[in-house]
Amino acid sequence: xxxxxxxxxxxxxxxxxxxxxxxxxxxxxxxxxxxxxxxxxxxxxxxxxxxxxxxxxxxxxxxxxxxxxxxxxxxxxxxxxxxxxxxxxxxxxxxxxxxxxxxxxxxxxxxxxxxxxxxxxxxxxxxxxxxxxxxxxxxxxxxxxxxxxxxxxxxxxxxxxxxxxxxxxxxxxxxxxxxxxxxxxxxxxxxxxx
Numbered sequence: 001x002x003x004x005x006x007x008x009x010x011x012x013x014x015x016x017x018x019x020x021x022x023x024x025x026x027x028x029x030x031x032x033x034x035x036x037x038x039x040x041x042x043x044x045x046x047x048x049x050x051x052x053x054x055x056x057x058x059x060x061x062x063x064x065x066x067x068x069x070x071x072x073x074x075x076x077x078x079x080x081x082x083x084x085x086x087x088x089x090x091x092x093x094x095x096x097x098x099x100x101x102x103x104x105x106x107x108x109x110x111x112x113x114x115x116x117x118x119x120x121x122x123x124x125x126x127x128x129x130x131x132x133x134x135x136x137x138x139x140x141x142x143x144x145x146x147x148x149x150x151x152x153x154x155x156x157x158x159x160x161x162x163x164x165x166x167x168x169x170x171x172x173x174x175x176x177x178x179x180x181x182x183x184x185x186x187x188x189x190x191x192x193x194x
Contacts, residue, residue: 001059003044007031010046012059024057024064035079038087040107043067049076049093056110070110073103078123078166081131082107086147088131094121094164102133104147116150123166134163134176140186158184 001021002013009026013019026033028048038045044064047054053071057064073080073091080089085107092100101115102124120136126145130153133141138159144151161178168175172189 001061003037003039003059005033005035005037005046005048007033009033010037010044010057010064012044012064021062022059022064024055024066026052026055028052034077035075038080038082040082043107045080045082045087045107047073047075047080047089049074054105054110056107068110070105070112072110072112072115073105076100076121077164081124081126083126083128083145084147086113088124088126088145090119090121090124091115092121094136102150104150106147113147114150121164123164125166125169127169132167132169132174134158134165134167136162136164138163138176138178138184140167140174140176140184142188156186158186 004011010024011020012022014021029050033048044057054073055069056067058067075089076093080087087105091103100121101117102119103115104113122135124131124133131143140158141155142153158176159178159182161180163178165177174186176184
């Protein structure tokens, strides 16, 4: 099966016969459902900005059914990260960055665990133990992957432009790209640290 979010909702397609088997209406007021659905253990998570929020759906192979819905995760353009039963992502819209928070919610029930201000509407990726965050002001932030609290381990300014692209970790190097095309590379290998 393939789960795809379009401007009308979530569509689940059988890849063998190329037919839609299930659909869940999930409207966006500006026709911009821009995130990627997340699938885990028979459930699909969907999130949208513009104060829409998020929803967890169960999928039994034939039908989608709502498990829970919340306004505590409203991804504008970048999808959440799932780690050990918790979702990490940016809640809010880029055009009102001062109100955007990096949030952690529970996969099982959508309950907010914590919210952190000051990163704007950025992007993130993760290792098993850490969040790699690009703030929308060009800072690379390293934090522990923890549902208990936002635990920042370090921060470095890597560019002087807007940064909405997901940071990429490859062979101990973190690559960050800005809106104007600037590429920054940060060496995070232990042997490279003083």
